[in-house]
Amino acid sequence: MEVHQVSLIKQHMSKSITEDELLIGLNLEPSNLSVFVNTTLQNAYSLNDSEAVDLILYLGFVFEVFTEDFVSILCKLLEIEWHYKHEDIARLLQRFKSPYSIDSLFKVATRKLSYLEYNESSALARKCIYALGDINSDESRIKLEILSNSSEDLIKEFALKQLDRRI
Secondary structure, three states: OOHHHHHHHHHHHOOOOOHHHHHHHHOOOHHHHHHHHHHHHHHHHHHOOHHHHHHHHHHHHHOOOOOHHHHHHHHHHHHOOOOOOHHHHHHHHHHHOOHHHHHHHHHHHOOOOHHHHHHOOHHHHHHHHHHHHHHOOHHHHHHHHHHOOOOOHHHHHHHHHHHHHOO
16 A cells, blocks of 8 residues: 555544545545455555555445455455454455355364454454354355364354354
């Protein structure tokens, strides 16, 4: 991301500028904001730029631009460890209920991320497992069954709860 883009988004985060001023500063129309957010997330992924991931996800949430077109990049971002937005990404994937996200959600459900040690990554695990439950396909149920046999009590509990909801 360019320095002026970072500055503008941070100004909006601190309520120093309005949404309209932000769009004008970024030289964007609401109609092309979704493409900008998707492209910038792709670039942030390619460059391992955690600050850009944070800022662009913020922008996407503020302007509500996330659609199923984002599932692929969100899955890529969910699986990597160099940023701090895994819970937000899992929540977005839960919203879309895309079968494409099953493998990523399953992998991350049991991952322990150092920045989430304060709660043993349980919130992330819960979000991933609940997203699998909401997908509610044969494949997602198989993944939930595997997770329900986890040696980790919370993962097992979350998975069993989702399986019980699907019966």
